Amino acid sequence: MYKFIKKLDNGIRIGELETAHGKLPTPFFMPVGTVGSVKSTAPWELEEMGAQILLSNTYHLYLRPGEQLVKELGGLHKFMGWNRPILTDSGGYQVFSLGENKSKVKSPKSKVIKENSHLNLKESLVKISEDGVEFKSFLDGSKHLFTPEKVIDIQLDLGVDILMPLDVCPSGKASAREVKEAVELTIRWAKRAREHFNKRIQNSELRIKPLLHGIVQGGLDPELRKYCAEELIKLDFDGYSVGGLAVDLETRDMWGIVKLMGEILPENKQRYLMGVGTPDNIIIATKLGMDMFDCVLPTRLARHASVFVKRHPEQSEGSHYQLVNLLNSKYRADGGVIDQKCGCRACQEGRGFSKAYISHLLRSNEILGLRLTTLHNLWQYLELMRNLRNSD
Amino acid sequence: MYKFIKKLDNGIRIGELETAHGKLPTPFFMPVGTVGSVKSTAPWELEEMGAQILLSNTYHLYLRPGEQLVKELGGLHKFMGWNRPILTDSGGYQVFSLGENKSKVKSPKSKVIKENSHLNLKESLVKISEDGVEFKSFLDGSKHLFTPEKVIDIQLDLGVDILMPLDVCPSGKASAREVKEAVELTIRWAKRAREHFNKRIQNSELRIKPLLHGIVQGGLDPELRKYCAEELIKLDFDGYSVGGLAVDLETRDMWGIVKLMGEILPENKQRYLMGVGTPDNIIIATKLGMDMFDCVLPTRLARHASVFVKRHPEQSEGSHYQLVNLLNSKYRADGGVIDQKCGCRACQEGRGFSKAYISHLLRSNEILGLRLTTLHNLWQYLELMRNLRNSD
Numbered sequence: 001m002y003k004f005i006k007k008l009d010n011g012i013r014i015g016e017l018e019t020a021h022g023k024l025p026t027p028f029f030m031p032v033g034t035v036g037s038v039k040s041t042a043p044w045e046l047e048e049m050g051a052q053i054l055l056s057n058t059y060h061l062y063l064r065p066g067e068q069l070v071k072e073l074g075g076l077h078k079f080m081g082w083n084r085p086i087l088t089d090s091g092g093y094q095v096f097s098l099g100e101n102k103s104k105v106k107s108p109k110s111k112v113i114k115e116n117s118h119l120n121l122k123e124s125l126v127k128i129s130e131d132g133v134e135f136k137s138f139l140d141g142s143k144h145l146f147t148p149e150k151v152i153d154i155q156l157d158l159g160v161d162i163l164m165p166l167d168v169c170p171s172g173k174a175s176a177r178e179v180k181e182a183v184e185l186t187i188r189w190a191k192r193a194r195e196h197f198n199k200r201i202q203n204s205e206l207r208i209k210p211l212l213h214g215i216v217q218g219g220l221d222p223e224l225r226k227y228c229a230e231e232l233i234k235l236d237f238d239g240y241s242v243g244g245l246a247v248d249l250e251t252r253d254m255w256g257i258v259k260l261m262g263e264i265l266p267e268n269k270q271r272y273l274m275g276v277g278t279p280d281n282i283i284i285a286t287k288l289g290m291d292m293f294d295c296v297l298p299t300r301l302a303r304h305a306s307v308f309v310k311r312h313p314e315q316s317e318g319s320h321y322q323l324v325n326l327l328n329s330k331y332r333a334d335g336g337v338i339d340q341k342c343g344c345r346a347c348q349e350g351r352g353f354s355k356a357y358i359s360h361l362l363r364s365n366e367i368l369g370l371r372l373t374t375l376h377n378l379w380q381y382l383e384l385m386r387n388l389r390n391s392d
Numbered sequence: 393m394y395k396f397i398k399k400l401d402n403g404i405r406i407g408e409l410e411t412a413h414g415k416l417p418t419p420f421f422m423p424v425g426t427v428g429s430v431k432s433t434a435p436w437e438l439e440e441m442g443a444q445i446l447l448s449n450t451y452h453l454y455l456r457p458g459e460q461l462v463k464e465l466g467g468l469h470k471f472m473g474w475n476r477p478i479l480t481d482s483g484g485y486q487v488f489s490l491g492e493n494k495s496k497v498k499s500p501k502s503k504v505i506k507e508n509s510h511l512n513l514k515e516s517l518v519k520i521s522e523d524g525v526e527f528k529s530f531l532d533g534s535k536h537l538f539t540p541e542k543v544i545d546i547q548l549d550l551g552v553d554i555l556m557p558l559d560v561c562p563s564g565k566a567s568a569r570e571v572k573e574a575v576e577l578t579i580r581w582a583k584r585a586r587e588h589f590n591k592r593i594q595n596s597e598l599r600i601k602p603l604l605h606g607i608v609q610g611g612l613d614p615e616l617r618k619y620c621a622e623e624l625i626k627l628d629f630d631g632y633s634v635g636g637l638a639v640d641l642e643t644r645d646m647w648g649i650v651k652l653m654g655e656i657l658p659e660n661k662q663r664y665l666m667g668v669g670t671p672d673n674i675i676i677a678t679k680l681g682m683d684m685f686d687c688v689l690p691t692r693l694a695r696h697a698s699v700f701v702k703r704h705p706e707q708s709e710g711s712h713y714q715l716v717n718l719l720n721s722k723y724r725a726d727g728g729v730i731d732q733k734c735g736c737r738a739c740q741e742g743r744g745f746s747k748a749y750i751s752h753l754l755r756s757n758e759i760l761g762l763r764l765t766t767l768h769n770l771w772q773y774l775e776l777m778r779n780l781r782n783s784d
Contacts, residue, residue, distance in 0.1 A: 069724075
């Protein structure tokens with residue numbers, strides 16, 4: 001349950017989201033723990049850094065270890081040793097982006113209506129029908145079917161706090177007609193997901209029930225986005241996600257859509273801008289009324305030796321962060337920490353590690369190297385969100 | 393400076409070793425941080441687990457990042473964020489085991505006296521002369537010369553607490569004559585190392601000076617071992633190491649030598665059994681009078697999903713530990729921790745991670761998986777040493 005508190009002069013919405021695993025001040029960032037672990041980190045480190053909530057992936061956990069096993073072992077929180085809230089995506093995005101070969105889009109009656117569609121990113125061997133989406137496992141090629149109902153069941157079995165419904169996530173190259181078809185199907189699936197979810201949780205004994213989002217699709221077409229949002233709002237979701245903007249679109253094209261979403265989505269529901277993004281883009285998006293964010297960038301870049309360093313305000317020139325690659329030879333003998341003003345384990349006063357040491361570890365393929373860059377980048381994101389919440 | 397306190401009924405020597413970075417109760421185990429990091433762990437985790445001292449490698453640090461850089465940045469302790477004692481090996485073992493192609497053993501006057509020698513493990517392109525040992529970098533093939541003096545200089549530049557002199561470490565397949573030659577050269581090099589070390593530290597302003605060990609070689613020949621030990625004792629080292637027993641010898645063959653060393657090495661100096669070994673072997677060795685141990689097993693096995701689990705005393709049948717591979721399919725759905733009696737971060741009460749979760753992480757190549765197995769195995773070793781020190 002989201003409580004809108006106030007809008008700051010800079011446009012940032014201050015609020016609070018209550019879940020079965022605690023209250024979250026918004027806006028917030030969710031580190032990504034795809035298979036039940038935020039890469040290279042331990043849950044106690046995430047707690048120490050002030051991570052409030054994690055994101056995990058329905059698609060991956062369904063395939064391995066399987067949501068039934070997770071349920072038998074007490075749910076995802078217990079499984080991964082994390083007692084704060086967890087959000088899972090619907091798996092739709094992974095189905096489309098991790099599939100292989102050609103896709104086939106079927107008609108509502110399961111007749112194939114389109115081949116070689118751009119509804120997917122990688123020409124996936126993904127068959128979309130009215131019923132749901134059939135896909136091959138990225139692990140072993142086995143066939144699986146995700147329906148809107150099945151995806152709700154998986155997430156309820158995982159026992160997460162915030163669920164996403166199955167949606168159709170078109171590539172940035174999709175034609176206008178393909179995007180329209182994706183939106184229509186997303187809306188019909190959202191309705192089925194909502195109904196199934198309501199039925200499943202009506203007898204739930206949880207004091208605070210899990211939350212289900214609607215996902216707004218529609219590419220870069222404002223009319224389609226507006227239509228999708230209005231249809232979803234009729235279904236009265238607990239919150240709303242804005243999908244399809246972190247796929248392969250040019251960043252500059254998306255702000256009009258984000259602004260529109262900030263204007264038309266209900267004020268008293270949390271808004272989640274899926275998969276976005278860089279610290280700079282998160283800053284912009286909060287000012288356009290977005291509350292929730294996730295992105296693999298801080299952890300993925302860290303594993304490639306790249307760290308975010310905050311610029312001095314007078315040097316920002318539009319960008320508040322500089323991306324520094326510690327494998328650059330100029331850091332080989334650099335005795336300074338990554339960022340003197342940073343409070344992470346890698347930088348902190350008294351125990352900070354030199355860039356020379358971290359680059360030595362990275363060159364030597366030592367795990368501690370990417371652990372330290374990961375802790376640094378995540379700390380930067382979490383600190384950014386703290387600052388945005390206090391930016392009045 | 394070692395202080396012998398008492399010998400327990402089971403033969404274990406209780407003592408205390410004072411270094412510039414603190415006092416160490418003996419016997420102790422040193423986790424191995426080859427290039428300045430104990431693989432996958434952070435220094436604060438090692439402290440938390442009660443690691444008292446780490447081992448690092450002269451050979452690796454000399455090649456990368458270079459001891460001069462480490463010195464400029466304030467020494468190895470500061471470089472790696474570890475304020476407790478550090479021991480470095482001499483690099484001799486790595487020179488012989490990481491070299492390539494054929495070795496050439498030269499006469500004292502640098503004439504090649506032997507080719508295809510078994511003095512090395514891998515038929516290294518290593519040229520041994522009276523002066524020292526020439527080798528090729530495992531990183532880039534560049535040529536380098538280690539002399540007894542140079543190796544002391546490197547370790548003093550690193551600023552470590554306990555130093556090893558350059559020795560000749562023959563393979564287990566070496567002939568009697570080769571072992572004899574290795575011993576003679578080791579003794580001559582030890583003398584040069586001792587003299588150079590004394591000269592270098594005589595003006596040191598450190599309240600507590602670094603400690604230099606003599607390394608006893610001699611393969612499985614008791615007479616040669618005795619001879620080597622006696623010659624080294626004449627040089628009055630600060631402590632004594634027993635080398636060459638963790639190479640490729642059968643474990644059962646080595647106990648006679650360890651027992652002999654326990655009997656003839658000075659009671660008032662610490663004894664370091666290099667590279668040994670399994671928990672069971674460490675238990676035996678402490679009872680034969682050894683005080684210091686290092687081994688890559690706990691960290692290396694952990695990265696291969698293998699964890700040490702203490703057996704119940706009635707089930708021990710000679711071995712106190714069972715090695716469990718968490719990738720075994722029977723752990724896939726096992727909700728229990730690795731060892732309920734273990735106090736490590738992976739097992740501990742309230743936050744312990746199930747074998748199912750850890751095996752899921754290992755299958756998914758998630759770093760947290762091997763971090764948890766590493767913490768577990770190191771904790772088992774460190775706890776074993778605590779128990780041995782209190783085993784009266």
